[in-house]
Amino acid sequence: MASSSVSRLPLAVLLLVACSSTAAATSYTVGDGSGWTTGVDYTSWASSKNFKVGDNLVFNYAKGLHTVVEVSAAEYMACTAANPLGSDNSGATTVALKTPGTHYFVCSITGHCGAGMKLAMTVGGSNSPATLTPTTPTTPYTTPTTPTTTTPYTTPTTPTCSGGGGTTATPGMTPFMSYPSAAGLGSAALAGFALVWCVIVQLALL
Template sequence: MGKVGFLMAVFVCVLCVSEASVYQVGDEQGWEQYVNYTEWIASKTLHVGDTIVFEYDKERMNGMVVSLDDFHSSCRPIRIYQTGLDKFISVKRAHLYFICGFPDHCLHGQKVDIRILESPALLPQTTTQSSRDTQTQPLSSNSSPSPQSGQCETKIVVQQVPADPRSRTKLVKETTKK
């Protein structure tokens, strides 16, 4: 790739990052019991590159990433967070489930189901040029074929960045074979 192509790719990446949004879970109510997170997330559309912030009293609650089954039963967390101010940058399209692991907090509504969509800048767009149709491909394809049932297990891996008030946690979706 020539210098112009490289610079164009860098510009597009910077443009995508600058358009990212920050979402505080629960808005001004934060991560708390008795908040309707289903209603909260219904008014949001999160994309790759957006930041999800959980703010809460770490002495009274936490945040846990769980599977869909455990979202309903609160059994085994994939990862537990307890800093009181947890930040995640979505780096891939994903469907994430967060709950509070303190007794009865899930029963009081402290859980949220968040879908992360492709960044609008990365979605394919169709254009027509004279007599031939062309399709613009996304800069980076994060999609992979859907696995057949029983062939693989999906995990969400979290990579901590060194402690720093400006640091963030990155969410990465990984698929591993059973």
């Protein structure tokens, strides 16, 4: 008897866990009393809910007047349903939330998505509240550049020598000596020169 009771214990535990999981699942009526129609703010409606894997979404609407189409994020933004992930138009659509992440729903009737019939909701893991994962900002990669310093170009100048009475030598040419002119001679030199000249004239007359 004792062994029989022990063997039933794991089965009882499994049943208890299964019942707990089933009881934890929640069915959400989209839009509550308003249902699935135009003119309802489904963004505000979804923001107050903690969706998790195992829950259900229930869409109530007039059959033939609306549809429930699950689409990608791009089609949700564009209000199109060219490549649906799932669709229904029965008037009472139940969607089981089987995977975590963000799910997007629209009405494919022309103009209805633009009139507000679009729902974006995030599903968290089983028995855990839905959370949005923040995006880590990335710094754009730029190749560092080494600053270059430029030295201004200057034309070299030929140094000049200043001296008393000399001339500036041009590069590539042999410098020469300059002699003082007669204007620069003293009065004694001029008198001697005049005397020599008179002697030469006298000798020529003889």
